[in-house]
Amino acid sequence: VRKKLRVLVIMGSASDWPTMKAAVRRLREFGVEHQVAVKSAHRTPEDVVKIAKRARPNRFGAIIAAAGGAAHLAGLAAANTTLPVIGVPVKSKNLRGLDSLLSTVQMPAGIPVATVAIASADNAALLAIQILAVRDRVLAKKLEEHRKEMVAMVRRDSRRVARLARGNLDG
Numbered sequence: 758v759r760k761k762l763r764v765l766v767i768m769g770s771a772s773d774w775p776t777m778k779a780a781v782r783r784l785r786e787f788g789v790e791h792q793v794a795v796k797s798a799h800r801t802p803e804d805v806v807k808i809a810k811r812a813r814p815n816r817f818g819a820i821i822a823a824a825g826g827a828a829h830l831a832g833l834a835a836a837n838t839t840l841p842v843i844g845v846p847v848k849s850k851n852l853r854g855l856d857s858l859l860s861t862v863q864m865p866a867g868i869p870v871a872t873v874a875i876a877s878a879d880n881a882a883l884l885a886i887q888i889l890a891v892r893d894r895v896l897a898k899k900l901e902e903h904r905k906e907m908v909a910m911v912r913r914d915s916r917r918v919a920r921l922a923r924g925n926l927d928g
């Protein structure tokens with residue numbers, strides 16, 4: 758049997774961890790093996806190159822890279838691997854993540870980064886799981902279950918909001 762692929766989660770700073778926790782929570786929920794590390798495109802560029810180059814032989818199937826501000830981490834990782842790289846723009850103090858978003862998403866032709874919305878660590882994990890699920894039936898089944906749970910949740914919410922809309926609007 759083929760060995761299961763893992764997900765590598767890197768972030769530019771320990772200050773990104775509160776944002777990235779949600780990705781780890783989701784990967785755990787789906788039983789996807791992962792490794793988490795702080796690697797900075799600007800402060801430790803050699804370490805980023807090294808971990809990205811070793812990612813495929815180290816049995817990773819996707820990389821999640823989160824950074825804020827002049828967010829070059831996902832791009833630098835993508836430049837050093839042919840694995841799919843998912844960028845998470847972390848919300849920044851001065852520009853509320855718009856800088857992170859643009860510097861993560863605006864990659865040059867030839868080196869793509871799949872960028873999720875600002876601070877969307879959970880979606881990054883789901884996308885990584887979807888990538889692994891291309892060749893993993895168990896994961897694909899779990900993703901289907903997750904979608905069904907969302908449908909049930911939205912329908913529950915809809916009934917609740919419809920009830921509220923029929924009630925006292927000033928209460």
Ligand code: RP5
Nearest residue numbers: 769770772823824825826847
């Ligand atoms: C980026 O700058 C990090 O990804 C983080 O989002 C931001 C601030 O980093 P710290 O100054 O908190 O280490 O490199």
